[in-house]
Amino acid sequence: GLSMDKIKLMLLRKSRYFVLDPKWLQAILIRVEEKLGIPRGSPMFCHGVFAMGGMSKACFESKFEVFRSFGWSESDILTLARNSPYTLALSEFKLKQGLNFFMKVLDYRPADIASCVCILTVSSERRVIPRNAVIEVLKEKKLIRPNYRVSSCLSLTEPKFFNRFVLP
Secondary structure (H helix, E strand, O other): OOOOOHHHHHHHHOOOHHOOOOOHHHHHHHHHHHHOOOOOOOOHHHHHHHHHHOOOOHHHHHHHHHHHHOOOOOOHHHHHHOOOOOHHOOHHHHHHHHHHHHHOOOOOOOHHOOOOOOOOOOOOHHHHHHHHHHHHHHHOOOOOOOOOHHHEEEHHOHHHHHHHHHHO
16 A cells, blocks of 8 residues: 555646546556666655656657666666666757766766666756766866766756856
């Protein structure tokens, strides 16, 4: 079963789930629990339901295939899914774009990406690439440590990023 709080959250965010065939919702709940390995008591369970509710089994499999094409193991993919279920709801194009940049340009490993919840969900053009350019300049000028990674500053708001890295 689901707690009342989780049912309330689902009603508020995706009320249409409750007017659809109950077997459909039950299948989604089981898929989140069994395929993604997110237990019903986890805070991420509802997020997994929201992400999985918007995609077919074929779409789900094709997202996993994108990760496999970049050398990810099943374990790496499931770690990412448990930490950030909405990542699976991203388009294949956005997934490939993010994985290509982080793995091929910045030399990140799957474990690095899977452990940082927002890494693939933020905009490459508006956040990742510009911030990476700032970080690289600061490294060249030896103003920050050489092993500083852009993923460490992706969750900062624009003003906080500017105050910490641009204005000083």
